[in-house]
Amino acid sequence: xxxxxxxxxxxxxxxxxxxxxxxxxxxxxxxxxxxxxxxxxxxxxxxxxxxxxxxxxxxxxxxxxxxxxxxxxxxxxxxxxxxxxxxxxxxxxxxxxxxxxxxxxxxxxxxxxxxxxxxxxxxxxxxxxxxxxxxxxxxxxxxxxxxxxxxxxxxxxxxxxxxxxxxxxxxxxxxxxxxxxxxxxxxxxxxxxxxxxxxxxxxxxxxxxxxxxxxxxxxxxxxxxxxxxxxxxxxxx
Numbered sequence: 001x002x003x004x005x006x007x008x009x010x011x012x013x014x015x016x017x018x019x020x021x022x023x024x025x026x027x028x029x030x031x032x033x034x035x036x037x038x039x040x041x042x043x044x045x046x047x048x049x050x051x052x053x054x055x056x057x058x059x060x061x062x063x064x065x066x067x068x069x070x071x072x073x074x075x076x077x078x079x080x081x082x083x084x085x086x087x088x089x090x091x092x093x094x095x096x097x098x099x100x101x102x103x104x105x106x107x108x109x110x111x112x113x114x115x116x117x118x119x120x121x122x123x124x125x126x127x128x129x130x131x132x133x134x135x136x137x138x139x140x141x142x143x144x145x146x147x148x149x150x151x152x153x154x155x156x157x158x159x160x161x162x163x164x165x166x167x168x169x170x171x172x173x174x175x176x177x178x179x180x181x182x183x184x185x186x187x188x189x190x191x192x193x194x195x196x197x198x199x200x201x202x203x204x205x206x207x208x209x210x211x212x213x214x215x216x217x218x219x220x221x222x223x224x225x226x227x228x229x230x231x232x233x234x235x236x237x
Contacts, residue, residue, distance in 0.1 A: 001200045002209035003028040003039065004046035004063075012201050014053040016216035020223045021237055024080065025053055026062040026196060030070075031208065032086045039207045047077060054079075062105060068096040075100045085109050085137060085172075088120050098127015107135045107169070110148075114157055121164060134158055134166045135196060136187075138173030147175025147212070150183050155190040167194035171212045177203065180214060181222045185229045197222065 004010050004027040014025050029046030031039060042049065050061045060079035065071065066087060074081050080103045087093055088109035097104050104124050108117050121132045136155060138148025150173035158166045170183035184195050200206045200213040214222060227237045 001027050001206070002198050002213065003031055003207050004042055004049050005207055007049055007052065009201060010049050010053045011056055013199055013216070014057045014059060016201070017199050017219060018057050018059055020216070020220040021227070022059070022197075022219075022223075024062055025050065025057065025059040026080075026082065027053075028208075029063045030066045031064075032066055032084060033208070044073075047073075051077060065093065065097075068093045071096045071100060075102055078102065080105050080133070082135075083107060083120075085112075088112055088117065091120075091123055094120055094123035095127055098124045098129045100129055101131060102129075103131040103133055104129065105133045105135055105167075107137050108139065108151075108154070110140045112139070114154055114161070118158075118162060121162070132164050133194075134162075134164050135169055136166065136173075136192075137169035137196075146173070146179070148173050150174065150186075152186055152190045155187065155192050159191055165193040166191070167196060168192045169196040171196065171198040171209070171214075175212050177212055177214050177218065180212070181225055184222060184226050188226060188229045188233055188235070195226065 001013050027050055029041050030043055031041035054061045062080035062082055064082040064084045065074050082105040085107045106121055124132050138150045141149045143149055155166050168187035170180045198213045199219045203210040203213040206213055230237050
């Protein structure tokens with residue numbers, strides 16, 4: 001889910017996506033939002049709820065970090081640390097994350113070039129942490145019919161320009177649930193190493209990003225579709 005909302009929501013979602021074949025549970029405990037009045041996440045309470053979902057399901061957990069002050073805490077409690085699009089060039093944070101050995105999921109900034117994105121990854125690796133995963137999540141352009149434009153070309157470009165794994169977040173790219181499946185298939189065909197898909201038991205009631213979230217049944221159908229696409233490409237889920 002985009003955000004951790006309560007115990008029942010995060011554990012129900014975790015159990016259902018695991019049953020459909022998901023490998024990692026990603027949920028937002030800290031939520032950087034455009035409006036200061038929007039839901040900002042449950043913060044440390046949300047992190048504790050993610051840990052409970054991990055204990056229940058056995059799934060590794062990933063969540064977004066916003067402050068260098070939280071690096072030590074996240075290093076102890078989180079399996080994969082996400083740096084969101086808005087913090088891609090938070091150089092103090094990236095430098096601090098270079099001191100850990102946890103995998104860092106680095107999302108592309110809203111209008112960042114691929115060179116700028118790779119330099120942000122370099123901040124982490126130059127600090128001593130080689131465990132960086134790049135996440136293409138769509139970029140801001142003049143187009144208004146989609147939330148962001150998914151840059152499929154970034155996947156093969158990054159494969160040529162770096163040795164780092166690349167995943168795609170089609171949920172944030174389109175901003176519409178019905179577009180997630182075709183964009184997921186396109187990402188696999190382009191060579192992506194993984195997908196980040198937002199799922200919520202009741203998307204209409206989600207505290208943020210409900211419009212782009214799949215419900216568990218839709219996620220199950222998507223997993224069947226992308227598994228066959230991956231097999232065609234010689235990959236496995």
